[in-house]
Every structure is written in C-alpha cells, then in structure tokens.
Amino acid sequence: GAVVSQHPSRVICKSGTSVKIECRSLDFQATTMFWYRQFPKQSLMLMATSNEGSKATYEQGVEKDKFLINHASLTLSTLTVTSAHPEDSSFYICSAPPQLLPGSGLAAYLETQYFGPGTRLLVL
Amino acid sequence: DQQVKQNSPSLSVQEGRISILNCDYTNSMFDYFLWYKKYPAEGPTFLISISSIKDKNEDGRFTVFLNKSAKHLSLHIVPSQPGDSAVYFCAASYYQGGSEKLVFGKGTKLTVNP
Numbered sequence: 001g002a003v004v005s006q007h008p009s010r011v012i013c014k015s016g017t018s019v020k021i022e023c024r025s026l027d028f029q030a031t032t033m034f035w036y037r038q039f040p041k042q043s044l045m046l047m048a049t050s051n052e053g054s055k056a057t058y059e060q061g062v063e064k065d066k067f068l069i070n071h072a073s074l075t076l077s078t079l080t081v082t083s084a085h086p087e088d089s090s091f092y093i094c095s096a097p098p099q100l101l102p103g104s105g106l107a108a109y110l111e112t113q114y115f116g117p118g119t120r121l122l123v124l
Numbered sequence: 125d126q127q128v129k130q131n132s133p134s135l136s137v138q139e140g141r142i143s144i145l146n147c148d149y150t151n152s153m154f155d156y157f158l159w160y161k162k163y164p165a166e167g168p169t170f171l172i173s174i175s176s177i178k179d180k181n182e183d184g185r186f187t188v189f190l191n192k193s194a195k196h197l198s199l200h201i202v203p204s205q206p207g208d209s210a211v212y213f214c215a216a217s218y219y220q221g222g223s224e225k226l227v228f229g230k231g232t233k234l235t236v237n238p
Contacts, residue, residue, distance in 0.1 A: 107156070111158070
C-alpha cells in the first residue's frame with residue numbers, strides 16, 4: 001500500500017538551532033500534505049497545510065516564520081523549525097492524501113490519507 | 125478548546141469480549157468521522173469511518189455508531205483480539221480554507237489480554 005516516510009525519526013538539537021524534517025510520499029504523488037504536532041498526552045493538532053508549488057496555509061496560532069514549510073515537489077514536503085526552543089519539543093507528523101480522480105468523494109479523500117511515522121524533536 | 129474528546133486514556137478487555145471506545149465532539153459542522161489505529165513507532169492508519177448523515181457503519185469486527193443529537197460516537201470491536209491492542213484515535217473532519225481538515229482526540233490505549 002501507499003507509504004509516507006519521515007526523516008529523521010528523532011532528533012536532538014540545541015536551543016537556537018534550526019531543524020529540518022522531511023515528509024515523503026513513496027509511491028504516490030501528493031499535491032497537499034498536512035503537518036501535525038502532538039505534545040505529550042495531547043491530541044494531534046494540525047499546524048499547516050502544505051501545497052505543492054504554492055505557499056503553505058497555517059492554522060491559527062502557528063507562527064509561519066518559525067515553522068517554514070516547503071513543498072517543492074509532488075513527493076516531498078519539508079518542515080523547518082527555525083531557532084528551536086525547548087517548548088518546540090514535540091512529536092511532528094505529516095500526512096498526505098493521494099491524488100484522486102475528480103468526483104471520488106469525501107470518504108475516499110479522507111480514508112486514503114496516509115500518515116508518516118512521525119519525528120520526535122527534543123530541543124535542549 | 126478540545127473539539128474532539130476521548131475521555132478514557134486507556135481501556136483493558138479480555139480476548140473475545142467486546143471493546144467499546146467512546147468519543148465526544150462539540151462542533152456540529154463536522155461532516156465526517158474517522159477512527160485510526162496506531163502502533164508504536166508507526167503513523168496512524170485508517171480503520172473505519174462514518175458520514176454525519178449515517179448512524180452506523182460496520183466493517184467486519186468493527187462497528188462505529190454515531191449519535192448526532194448527543195454529539196457522540198463509539199467504536200465497537202467484537203470479538204476483541206490481542207492484535208487489536210493499540211492506541212485508537214477518533215477524528216472529525218470539517219471543510220475550511222479549500223480543504224478538508226482533521227481534528228483528533230487524544231487517543232485511547234486499548235489492551236486486549238489473552
């Protein structure tokens with residue numbers, strides 16, 4: 001089946017450095033990818049929608065200058081946490097719905113959205 | 125403001141019995157509901173879903189019930205198997221900004237004991 005990969009799976013960095021997380025769709029093209037963040041014992045929270053060839057759209061409260069998103073190809077989206085601080089330590093996970101034929105319907109779109117395994121970020 | 129709530133962080137059942145996982149939501153604009161299953165070190169995988177216009181959807185051992193008036197949905201697994209042990213997330217979708225977006229609950233860790 002379709003697979004979404006993330007790299008790295010975990011990263012430890014010093015406060016003030018930048019960290020790049022990659023999300024790849026391995027056997028399908030994704031014009032849209034979603035980035036989520038999950039703090040301990042909390043739910044997955046949508047941060048932003050990554051759109052191939054255009055600017056990402058960010059959810060309310062998410063700083064676009066801090067979380068830079070680049071969706072340069074149909075199989076790759078990157079999330080860069082700039083000037084990371086300890087409060088950015090979290091679990092970051094991406095998801096990608098495959099491109100479907102027009103008229104496929106809401107169910108098909110949602111049910112075929114594949115999630116990556118996530119990236120654990122620890123900022124010291 | 126938690127729009128999708130899973131109030132039980134964990135649930136333990138015996139193999140062969142029924143597992144019932146609950147989920148409550150607050151936003152009446154949600155148009156679709158999904159359950160995901162997540163194993164450690166893996167991303168969530170889609171399990172079963174239900175449209176807001178239905179009240180039940182069944183797929184093998186898994187059944188999801190939706191009570192719109194109560195803004196409540198539940199996932200029933202019967203009979204439960206040890207391989208069902210995982211974290212289950214309830215999610216609801218809504219349309220905004222040109223795309224369907226998902227709101228997740230915190231998850232319920234299900235343990236099925238042999």
